[in-house]
Amino acid sequence: MPRFAANLTMLFTELPMMERFAAAAAAGFQGVEILFPYDIAARDLSRTAIAAGLDFVLMNTPPPNWTGGARGFAAELGREERFRSDFDRALRFASVLRPRHIHIMAGYAQGPEARDTFARNLRWAADRAPHVGLTIEPLNPADQPGYFLADFDLAAELIAEIGAPNLGLQFDTYHAHRITGDAMAVWRRHAGITRHVQIGGVPGRHEPVGGTFDFPGFFAALDRSGYKGWVSAEYNPASLTAEGLGWLPQP
Ligand SMILES: O=C(O)C(=O)[C@H](O)CO
Numbered sequence: 001m002p003r004f005a006a007n008l009t010m011l012f013t014e015l016p017m018m019e020r021f022a023a024a025a026a027a028g029f030q031g032v033e034i035l036f037p038y039d040i041a042a043r044d045l046s047r048t049a050i051a052a053g054l055d056f057v058l059m060n061t062p063p064p065n066w067t068g069g070a071r072g073f074a075a076e077l078g079r080e081e082r083f084r085s086d087f088d089r090a091l092r093f094a095s096v097l098r099p100r101h102i103h104i105m106a107g108y109a110q111g112p113e114a115r116d117t118f119a120r121n122l123r124w125a126a127d128r129a130p131h132v133g134l135t136i137e138p139l140n141p142a143d144q145p146g147y148f149l150a151d152f153d154l155a156a157e158l159i160a161e162i163g164a165p166n167l168g169l170q171f172d173t174y175h176a177h178r179i180t181g182d183a184m185a186v187w188r189r190h191a192g193i194t195r196h197v198q199i200g201g202v203p204g205r206h207e208p209v210g211g212t213f214d215f216p217g218f219f220a221a222l223d224r225s226g227y228k229g230w231v232s233a234e235y236n237p238a239s240l241t242a243e244g245l246g247w248l249p250q251p
């Protein structure tokens with residue numbers, strides 16, 4: 001069975017952020033991720049994760065917080081300086097939090113110039129932080145209109161073209177379903193380059209149960225594929241988080 005992490009930006013939001021760690025550990029998660037941890041001192045987050053016995057699995061490049069700001073700038077021509085200073089800020093956080101991955105967010109841009117800009121910035125980031133795992137994640141255009149990376153094949157193409165050992169795919173069942181209608185087929189096609197998995201129910205983004213996707217079958221497929229990464233629960237709980245955790249396999 002894979003190792004499961006709780007996305008504390010979306011789960012346990014009934015509690016203040018610093019109390020979500022212990023709640024996640026008590027529920028049986030072994031790790032946590034926070035999309036934009038920049039509002040809180042990295043040292044405090046790190047101490048709290050360690051105290052709860054949790055690995056810190058993933059964070060995103062800024063924007064500064066969940067509620068405000070664009071989802072990154074990496075594909076935006078003319079915003080290279082902003083991208084680079086944001087990336088360095090993420091690295092400063094990461095030097096304390098030690099996440100397994102940093103998700104580099106593409107931002108809002110289209111066309112060949114955006115593709116070139118994204119590739120250039122990814123190459124720069126992969127060179128700048130060769131010992132940090134980096135991911136890119138296609139987001140569905142209904143939720144993120146205009147976001148540059150909305151295509152798994154394009155993500156795979158970029159990863160191959162850049163060829164950096166520390167750059168891989170972030171595969172999210174919810175986005176894969178919304179983009180293609182067949183998340184399992186996306187997984188089969190891109191399992192080899194996937195470094196981080198996020199799960200959310202399809203077609204809604206609630207608990208990973210029922211719906212049109214076989215989650216237990218997916219977890220078994222992850223094991224068969226030799227996937228060694230984490231599986232993070234990234235969804236909007238239908239009611240209280242703890243009440244919807246029947247899907248979480250217990251160690
Ligand atoms: O929306 C998602 O699925 C993500 O993982 C992003 O990191 C959100 O910005």
Ligand SMILES: [Mg+2]
Binds near residue numbers: 137172198234
């Ligand atoms: Mg995701």
